[in-house]
Amino acid sequence: xxxxxxxxxxxxxFAAVYARSRTVGVYTDEMDRALFGSRVSEPVQVxxxxxxxxxxxxxxxxxxxxxxxxxSRRRNPSRSxxxxxxxxxxxxxxxxDLPSWYPxxxxxxxxxxxxxxxxxxxxxxxxxxxxxGTPAVQGLRVSVDSFKTPNPVHLKQGKPKSPxxxxxxAIKISPVPKLGKVQKLIHEIANQPSPGAECLTPExxxxxxxxxxxxxxxxxxxxxxxxxxxxxxxREKRVRTLMSMR
Amino acid sequence: xxxxxxxxxxxxxxKEKDNSVPSSPSSEAYKRLLAETLNLNRTxxxxxxxxxxxxxxxxxxxxxxxxxxxxxxxxxxxxxRHIPQVKQxxxxxxxxxxxxxxxxxxLLDWGSSNVLAIALGSTVYLWDxxxxxxxxxxxxxxxxxxxxxxxxxxxxxHIAIGLNNSEVQLWDSASNKQLRTLKGGHRCRVxxxxxxxxxxxxxxxxxxxxxxxxxxxxxxxxxYRGHTQEVCGLKWSASGKQLASGGNDNLIHIxxxxxxxxxxxxxxxxxxxxxxxxxKALAWCPFQSNLLASGGGGGDRTIKFWNTHTGxxxxxxxxxxxVCALLWNKNERELLSSHGFTQNQLTLWxxxxxxxxxxxxxxxxxxxxxxxxxxxxxxxxxxxDETLRFWNVFGDPNEAAKKSAPKKNQEPFAWANRxx
Numbered sequence: 001x002x003x004x005x006x007x008x009x010x011x012x013x014f015a016a017v018y019a020r021s022r023t024v025g026v027y028t029d030e031m032d033r034a035l036f037g038s039r040v041s042e043p044v045q046v047x048x049x050x051x052x053x054x055x056x057x058x059x060x061x062x063x064x065x066x067x068x069x070x071x072s073r074r075r076n077p078s079r080s081x082x083x084x085x086x087x088x089x090x091x092x093x094x095x096x097d098l099p100s101w102y103p104x105x106x107x108x109x110x111x112x113x114x115x116x117x118x119x120x121x122x123x124x125x126x127x128x129x130x131x132x133g134t135p136a137v138q139g140l141r142v143s144v145d146s147f148k149t150p151n152p153v154h155l156k157q158g159k160p161k162s163p164x165x166x167x168x169x170a171i172k173i174s175p176v177p178k179l180g181k182v183q184k185l186i187h188e189i190a191n192q193p194s195p196g197a198e199c200l201t202p203e204x205x206x207x208x209x210x211x212x213x214x215x216x217x218x219x220x221x222x223x224x225x226x227x228x229x230x231x232x233x234x235r236e237k238r239v240r241t242l243m244s245m246r
Numbered sequence: 247x248x249x250x251x252x253x254x255x256x257x258x259x260x261k262e263k264d265n266s267v268p269s270s271p272s273s274e275a276y277k278r279l280l281a282e283t284l285n286l287n288r289t290x291x292x293x294x295x296x297x298x299x300x301x302x303x304x305x306x307x308x309x310x311x312x313x314x315x316x317x318x319x320x321x322x323x324x325x326x327r328h329i330p331q332v333k334q335x336x337x338x339x340x341x342x343x344x345x346x347x348x349x350x351x352x353l354l355d356w357g358s359s360n361v362l363a364i365a366l367g368s369t370v371y372l373w374d375x376x377x378x379x380x381x382x383x384x385x386x387x388x389x390x391x392x393x394x395x396x397x398x399x400x401x402x403x404h405i406a407i408g409l410n411n412s413e414v415q416l417w418d419s420a421s422n423k424q425l426r427t428l429k430g431g432h433r434c435r436v437x438x439x440x441x442x443x444x445x446x447x448x449x450x451x452x453x454x455x456x457x458x459x460x461x462x463x464x465x466x467x468x469x470y471r472g473h474t475q476e477v478c479g480l481k482w483s484a485s486g487k488q489l490a491s492g493g494n495d496n497l498i499h500i501x502x503x504x505x506x507x508x509x510x511x512x513x514x515x516x517x518x519x520x521x522x523x524x525x526k527a528l529a530w531c532p533f534q535s536n537l538l539a540s541g542g543g544g545g546d547r548t549i550k551f552w553n554t555h556t557g558x559x560x561x562x563x564x565x566x567x568x569v570c571a572l573l574w575n576k577n578e579r580e581l582l583s584s585h586g587f588t589q590n591q592l593t594l595w596x597x598x599x600x601x602x603x604x605x606x607x608x609x610x611x612x613x614x615x616x617x618x619x620x621x622x623x624x625x626x627x628x629x630x631d632e633t634l635r636f637w638n639v640f641g642d643p644n645e646a647a648k649k650s651a652p653k654k655n656q657e658p659f660a661w662a663n664r665x666x
Contacts, residue, residue: 079346080350083523084494095632106371107380110633
């Protein structure tokens with residue numbers, strides 16, 4: 001049985017009504033009635049505010065729909081306008097925490113992924129405390145110089161230089177050369193099940209590069225320890241200690 | 247410990263070695279026999295002994311004062327269950343893409359056959375909790391969808407699916423076949439479903455509640471009118487005598503089949519108007535038959551308890567955020583509520599004190615739907631962040647399995663009426 005409709009034909013200025021309701025921010029009943037007649041049969045979510053429905057639009061026809069509406073509905077299955085759902089403007093384009101490139105399979109187990117994302121979020125919360133802008137980068141340059149770490153550019157080549165060379169050539173921690181390697185890293189991570197590269201801001205990249213530099217320094221120190229001269233020194237030290245205990 | 251022997255063993259050995267006098271075989275034998283009789287053959291000084299004797303009590307039990315004797319009793323009357331804290335993190339998380347972020351729908355249900363049904367967009371998926379496998383039940387046409395409610399029948403095999411176009415489909419999950427479509431009852435989407443044996447009660451956006459007998463052709467047996475806006479919460483009591491419904495009109499109605507059938511002007515038994523927002527969260531108490539818990543939406547944020555015989559409100563608790571769903575613990579006196587903005591948490595309350603026992607966080611958007619496993623231990627929650635999380639909030643499933651297993655062994659021939 002067809003539903004009853006408001007039979008009185010009223011002149012409605014759709015644009016004005018729409019503009020009014022837009023300023024309020026909530027999809028009002030008034031707008032409902034103006035656009036769809038007195039009785040709303042189906043919930044329709046207006047994705048793009050620009051679309052205005054002409055007088056030719058008839059409510060209650062389940063089949064006919066404007067194509068753009070249909071497209072947006074497929075992407076975001078319609079959410080009714082009720083008060084509990086908040087304003088219509090709050091359309092969730094990407095409601096999920098998963099990165100956009102992550103393949104979505106219904107009911108796939110993503111426990112590990114979500115845990116990793118939560119951990120990263122926790123770390124980000126801590127990391128935001130360090131304000132990293134250009135002044136800090138300068139500071140980094142200075143501190144790295146004093147350490148006389150190997151040239152970070154060498155990381156890419158994989159050839160470590162001895163850190164104790166006198167050359168204190170300007171060790172730049174410029175983010176530009178780093179990006180190449182870091183982007184490669186991102187792709188690597190993307191191929192693995194574990195994520196976490198979607199929010200690599202320049203600051204994050206810097207921090208990552210600092211970590212890498214630290215690791216390389218540690219490796220260099222280990223290597224030094226293994227050289228014969230270092231071993232001899234250590235042995236002598238030990239012998240001296242033992243002799244003193246006699 | 248034999249102190250003499252110990253002393254001998256420790257000191258005597260040296261003397262023997264100093265003795266260089268050659269000894270004849272007979273004297274050797276004599277020495278050996280002597281050692282045996284004197285029990286000097288032991289190689290060990292220290293040896294294990296039996297249990298120490300029970301210490302003799304100076305004053306026996308029975309004669310002490312009664313106060314101290316009670317301390318020797320085995321256990322207090324109420325054994326504490328939750329010695330370990332309720333685990334605050336989800337056991338597992340499943341992806342739920344295209345989950346409709348609509349407060350008024352009911353897209354999640356866990357059937358008695360331990361299969362979880364969830365509607366993502368226009369498709370209903372079944373997840374077998376025992377195997378962890380996923381299967382697609384049905385994808386409805388774009389024009390009919392999206393799916394607005396799912397509900398398992400009590401047998402755990404049949405499932406009802408409410409659609410946006412006001413129809414309800416009945417499916418057999420075992421054979422993956424559609425059994426029938428209920429049409430003509432509602433005029434708007436069917437957002438809530440509830441089973442009562444062979445009666446499927448449907449609630450629509452038109453405010454109507456319809457009882458459908460799924461066995462007969464003319465399925466509409468009764469229509470309850472009372473709500474003026476969408477019916478989002480619908481729950482039958484455990485006895486099947488009373489039906490609770492909550493709507494976007496902030497009302498809760500209690501329908502009693504005996505009252506409704508009589509020709510009274512209003513079909514409902516009670517109309518509860520205390521909430522100031524939409525009521526979707528409804529849960530009947532498993533250990534008190536006429537107790538109903540209800541939760542209000544964003545503007546109300548309270549959980550209220552009702553006596554459904556008298557219609558009186560027993561208690562009201564402000565939770566601080568939108569209450570989307572409620573679940574009772576079948577084994578303990580606890581209530582679980584799921585919330586929206588800002589924390590999107592699940593809160594576990596002790597009943598009747600309504601003290602917060604635990605708060606489970608993890609979801610990053612409002613926790614819209616809750617479902618309970620058939621064994622009563624695990625709760626599944628689906629939220630607007632497109633994830634489905636599982637929480638062992640009502641108990642450890644392993645412990646529950648252990649508890650239930652010995653019960654089965656008690657009566658080996660329970661299935662037989664006579665043994666002969």
